[in-house]
Amino acid sequence: MPQGEQLIRIPLPKFQDIPGILKRFAANNYKPFLLSLLSAAIIVLSFPTANLHFLIWVFLIPILYMLYEKGPSRSLAYGLLAGFLANIGILYWIFNSVLAHSNSFIGAVVALCALSMYIALYTIGIWAFTLGVVGTSLPSFFLPIFASSLWVTMEYLRTHAFTGFPWALLGYSQWNILPLIQISEYTGVYGVSFLIVYFNVSLFQFLKSRRWVPLVTSLVLIGAAVATGNTLLKRNSVNAAPVLKTAVLQGNIDQYKKWDIVYEKEILDKFTALALTAAKQKPDLIVWPETAVPGYLPEDEHLSVWIRTLARETSTYHLIGAPYHDPKESDRFFNATFLIDPNGDVIGYHKKIHLVAFGEFMPFRNFFSIFGFDLLNTLGDFTPGHKPTVLTVKSVKIGPSICSENFYGSIMRGFPEKGAEILFNQTNDAWFFATSAPHQHFTMNVFRCIETRRQMLICGNTGISGIIEPTGKIGQTIPLFTTNYALYNLSPNSKITFYTRYGDVFSGLCSLITIVTLGIWFSVYIREKRYVKILNRLQKIQQKIKDLK
The missing domain is CATH 1.10.1760 (Arp2/3 complex 21 kDa subunit ARPC3)
Incomplete structure (x- = not known):
């Protein structure tokens, strides 16, 4: 020192x-x-x-x-x-x-x-x-x-x-x-x-x-x-007899490999191997995660050919998450899921209705650009779809939701309202990493199953993939950050619940109670305020009369 x-x-x-x-x-x-x-x-x-x-x-x-x-x-x-x-x-x-x-x-x-x-x-x-x-x-x-x-x-x-x-x-x-x-x-x-x-x-x-x-x-x-x-x-608790044997593919693709052309072959090889392995169990349907395809369908022809070939080789239906862009239609891009038949043809698709702010579109872009904020993906802004789309696999109607659509009971009820007998949720939670977020996201599905009384099959890129019963009971799952597939026997249900039919009536009733109570309180408050003013004026008049005497 x-x-x-x-x-x-x-x-x-x-x-x-x-x-x-x-x-x-x-x-x-x-x-x-x-x-x-x-x-x-x-x-x-x-x-x-x-x-x-x-x-x-x-x-x-x-x-x-x-x-x-x-x-x-x-x-x-x-x-x-x-x-x-x-x-x-x-x-x-x-x-x-x-x-x-x-x-x-x-x-x-x-x-x-x-x-x-x-x-x-x-x-x-x-x-x-x-x-x-x-x-x-x-x-x-x-x-x-x-x-x-x-x-x-x-x-x-x-x-x-x-x-x-x-x-x-x-x-x-x-x-x-x-x-x-x-x-x-x-x-x-x-x-x-x-x-x-x-x-x-x-x-x-x-x-x-x-x-x-x-x-x-x-x-x-x-x-x-x-x-x-x-x-x-x-x-x-008692389901109908299983009629749709379904395989779920959990590719476990790193978020920052998904859109890098260097890793395209690795991704295609991984999903090809998973699909071919699952196909040996002869499922009626193979489900892939959200945006599993590392490119746009049908714009990227080589990816369309790959899927068509794989569907024919596995001889079954595929529900595949992929970005959608068709230059013949417009310059708009969508987060979508495609239903492919055993011949490799696209027979239907659902465009994601509710997009994640900052993840799939940029709200108030001019304002946030001042602070340097940008999208958390490399694909750019998506366009939202307009309505739930129900698809049909071997006479069974399915409701294919994408990722954050399961946040909203108001969106998910639209699938059974249109006839869906089984619900699906394809998601990519890779950008959550090893945090509590995938668990919190997965458990929201419990409520969507109870609200609609439908089985739901969840397919996540990195997990959590699994099945939830109409009671909200969680069945077999694939752990986070593992590459695997699982088979599930699904039971259709055509029952229309109160929530499916009427939606958020309860929250509307609560809002009505809140508004009416605040309205009454405010009117009483205004009246009391006026009353106090009148009393104050009367007191001043009385005081002036006393002063004059």
Whole structure:
């Protein structure tokens, strides 16, 4: 050490001092931050891959405590904080995906933080603020109803507004509690979210004011849902006789090899080997993942010839995910899936209806280009399809959805509504890498099966591939990041469920309750404000009369 300089020693706390430090930390207005962090941690741990689903039933208690302690404005801030931290923990995979594509650390951080804050605003932020403003004037028995309806309304808006991103809705946390989630046949996933929020709010009312009626009501509702679910489980557990023997190919192609011409032969050889091996089991249909073909059909003639030859060699039908572009039609490009017959002819195709923002198309391109954001694929912008397409394989009608279309019950119900008896989902989750995202994506399919009472066969490039029954029970799966195929015997079902026929009626009812309640509250608020003004004027007049005397 140079002469004249002194070593600065930083005293470290002793072990016995730690409890006191924590008490001082909590006393210095850090309690709201800790409570926000607690709510966020509970939310993250309730979803895959932790799957501590029971925790979600108390996740709002810390937020509600702050709401009544700090008031609406503070609740908005801390609600946003809790939602932001929770989404960082759930959507962390976005950082990996953006970083791998752009090599921009800052860009990856901005993308993750922006989306996390956007979703936080839709859920806990606006919800906590609105409840803080309106909730104190509502009857105690009606407060859980309004709070749950408001939450469902915000989830529905998040599902559809600005392209929509309904990832990790509350109800999805209960994907493996089959008796409870059977109500989705009538309410969609929103019914499960409603019950979770209802219980949270009624439990807080009981803990804070010993109001037991809302808590008992919530327990009765949950019990009724479970009892109904057990009945529905028994009713839908028996499938019709299997009639469609289907093979699923999991190619396990690296995301950054898919569109590199250097690896085209490797990809073709891998899928050829898988298809020929699976064909030895004589399946009726072979299903490939989303965008499995490394080029455009039918534009790339050599790829069309390859598929035609392979179909004839395997003597069976193929459902193949591939980008679609036909120069004779237009200059538009689509993410599509093609049904190929045993002669190698294309007999139908489905164009993906709902595209992923920043993954398949660039929203507000002029604005985001200022910040250097670009698509996370090398194919450019896709054009969305217009409607679900039902295809027929050996007299069985199938509904072939593509990747993120399974986010939306409103899209998936369109397939059975048009006659589909079995559902498929072809996906490419390679750009999620080894994160929790493939698991969270896969479990959304559980609700789509219950809503429509259809078997669904999922075929993923890197996984997870597998089958889900009409009850939501997950069957045999192919593990992530393995190259393999699997055989499944599929049973068609032509039953039309309440959800298939009427869609999101439940969320519409919740939205109506929310709008009417806010409308009544606002009209009363305006009247009270006018009344206060009149009283103030009368008081001033009385004061002037006194002054004159």
